[in-house]
Amino acid sequence: MRLVEKRKRFESDPIVADEEPQAEVIDAFNDTYVDNPEDASPMFDLITAENSANPDETFETSEVIEQSPAESSVRVSSSRLANMLRRTANRLDSSSERLDDVKAVAKKKLGAFGRAALRGTSALDEFALGASAAVAEKGVAIGTNLAAKGLAVTDRADTALVNKAAAVGATVKNKYGNALESATGNVADLGVALLDGKDKITGSIENVKTGAKNRLTSLKEASLKRRQARRAFYASTKEYAVKARDRSVKIAVATGPMLEKGMDAVGTKMMSGQEAVAGKIERGKTSIEATRARGRAILELSSDARLDQNQL
């Protein structure tokens, strides 16, 4: 079955429909399963632990999913890493080993990840080749032509974006549609981010060649749309995983009492069967004893009769 179909079936499942399942699940569990839930099962412990976790110290996947793709940025990824690092540091349970500034470490990690990713690809070579070929074509007319091509790329990216959104399901499309459409706003934010470091910039841009600005802008717009589509896809994948986890917990909790009842029923039947067999054995013993007694009586009668006959 294709992922899309699975997803639609999954989302139409009434068990998955509500948004805050775990608290209700625990209540239902408490009401229907046992009087003392602490003694119930490891599953209860698991759910309780998940619900009682300190949100300041743990990474909540749902928190990231709640972020729209346009908002998912260096800050979100950095926070996610920081939460993960903080959790690890807390586990060490030693103040000397705790990280003083997990956010700073997370940001350094982001940079290290980025360097490794850039080293692992040939994107720079591809860009350099494309750029040198394009710059060789100078002039306003050529620049305009390239800009038109860039817009065509943007249109294709639009189509790909819509297709991707459709592929990850109507729900996701609706949820993230606005964010995808606000890519323009995101561009402005990123521009600000780049200029945040302008105090470090003492060099200047002497010239942006004719046509190059339009072409680079078009390439950037197309890349931004692809980035947004990727983020929407990643977010939807994580959302699916979280729902699947919640659903599995629900099913486990829902089937727990049923399993318990089933085991009780089997146990009762086993006990009944055991008692029945024991009763039969007892009855059999009694019957055997009675038969033996009757046999002995017959033998005695027979013996007496033979004795009488001999005496006669």
Add this chain to the structure above:
Amino acid sequence: MTSFITLELLEQAGIDLGGEDVDALVEHLNQTLEERVGAEVVASLDDDKLKELSDLQDTGTDEQLVDWMTTNVPQLSDITKDEIDIIIGELAESSDEINEAK
């Protein structure tokens, strides 16, 4: 610091830089690029994979990190290429603003 965006690359793209300390601009561009690519990589990973990557970054070599990336990060080449396009596009668009800040 490894420079992925260089003066030569920018020149090829049609952007001519000048000034006494143009290297600071290039360094800033590369730092921003690395963080953005790193953010996209993190966004693409689930929690288990992210933990694996973070641990490898603490304990493994640079080469192991690169190998892990190419194996485990979907669309890695597209991610890096797009982020380069975006940052150079932003630079071209912001050229006037950057020059005014001098």
